[in-house]
Amino acid sequence: MPSNGSSSRRLLLVTAACLSLWLALPARAEWFQQNWAIMGTEVGARIWWQDADQAAQLLALVRAEMERIDTVYSPYIDSSELARVNQLAASQTQTLSPEFARLVDKALWVNRISHGAFDITYASVGHLYDYRSGQAPDDAQIAANLPAVGKLHWQPHTRQIRFAHPGVKIDLGGLAKGYAVDSAAALLREHGVQHASVNAGGDTRLLGDNLGRPWLIGIKNPRPGPDDAAWQSVVKLPMANEAISTSGDYERYFIDQHTGERVHHILNPATGKSSHGLISASVIGPEGFNTDPLATAVFVMGAEAGLAMINQLPGYEAIVITSSGEIRYSSGLTPPELQ
Known part of the structure; x- marks a missing residue:
């Protein structure tokens, strides 16, 4: 950039x-696109490829990667690694997977440079909101849960996390979709895709340009x-x-x-x-x-x-x-x- x-x-x-680049692209290639409901939002990918069957396989890779990330980091899936951490980290130290540790490292970096404006422990209060039913916690509930925000002990070298307050909950919704579009785009690049767009809600990752433009x-x-x-x-x-x-x-x-x-x-x-x-x-x-x-x-x-x-x-x-x-x-x- x-x-x-x-x-x-x-x-x-x-x-x-760069119209000459567009003219140099394979004549038989075309755009292929699919969309799915994953991670609580609409997820999609659009790729420029020369074979319909191969394009379907490439788009299936994108979908599988998005579903994998959702399965591991969704707070709403009881078997997810994130749900397990939220359940246990207040009582015993948890060792995170290398990928999970990368997400926590990133979250804490943004927390530092934003002076606390970004904080994955916001979920200590955030879990009280129900946007579908239009329900918000009252001031007393917020005051009771707010002391848990920020109470996180993290050891990056050992990938160990511990909650310093029994009410702590973390949510990776503020960075998991950005991570997911990057990861899916990297998979496409590894398989030779040079022009693509991957999106998840408000996050978009582009590969290359739009055929020379x-x-x-x-x-x-x-x-x-x-x-x-x-x-x-x-x-x-x-x-x-x-x-x-x-x-x-x-x-x-x-x-x-x-x-x-x-x-x-x-x-x-x-x-x-x-x-x-x-x-x-x-x-x-x-x-x-x-x-x-x-x-x-x-x-x-x-x-x-x-x-x-x-x-x-x-x-x-x-x-x-x-x-x-x-x-x-x-x-x-x-x-x-x-x-």
């Missing part, structure tokens, strides 16, 4: 580039009007061989019947309540494993602090939409009106 100094043209909507990735309008399409982009970004993750308050939410407030799933670990100030935060970078948790962190931190953090990370950019509808950009991006 270009450094901050050379990425000011990112928002230019490039429509014709950039992929144009839209950021969803969080507040479409009554006459707008259900999915309408507010910004389109030309991208190639990188990742983008978006966190928004429109993904899982309900309206509190008493206060009229939007209660959504992106909780501020410091308060145990939905974060307000932003309605969308998108982060662009080389890896979904980073852009996914960084997008959540930026959302919780807010426009000023969140963009300041991204501006300190070489190779990463961000676009945020405030509750007033203002679109703001990290330092390496040029707003469309300034082009």
Whole structure:
């Protein structure tokens, strides 16, 4: 990905580039795409390949990898490694698998650079919310569970984890999808795929470009009007061989019947309540494993602090939409009106 100094043209909507590369691609190749309901969201992959049967096998690999990650790290599957840790780590130290340890290491890194805005122990309070039935914990329940947030002992060299409070629960939802799209894209690359898009909810990982031109990735309008399409982009970004993750308050939410407030799933670990100030935060970078948790962190931190953090990370950019509808950009991006 270009450094901050050379990425000011990112928002230019490039429509014709490297056409000679497109003409050089195999004439019989075509796009193949499948979508599945995995990890509590819609997951999909689109690949450019020359054989339909082989394409089906490649897409099956993507699906299997997504299902594997969900099976291991879902808090809702009793047999998952994550569920076992949540059940036992408060009473006895648990040794994690190398992959699980990588996820914890990543989570704690983002926790440090975001000054606690991203915290996998938010689930100590987060598990009290039921978005399907529109139920939120009351202030007393939040106050009783909030002391468990952050109470985690981690030994990276031995991969050992221990909860320092009986109420601790962890949830990897803020980085597992980004990790999953990276992992699935790596499998495709290993099998020779050069042009592909893998997505899981708000996370997308791109392989190569879109046949000699950039992929144009839209950021969803969080507040479409009554006459707008259900999915309408507010910004389109030309991208190639990188990742983008978006966190928004429109993904899982309900309206509190008493206060009229939007209660959504992106909780501020410091308060145990939905974060307000932003309605969308998108982060662009080389890896979904980073852009996914960084997008959540930026959302919780807010426009000023969140963009300041991204501006300190070489190779990463961000676009945020405030509750007033203002679109703001990290330092390496040029707003469309300034082009």
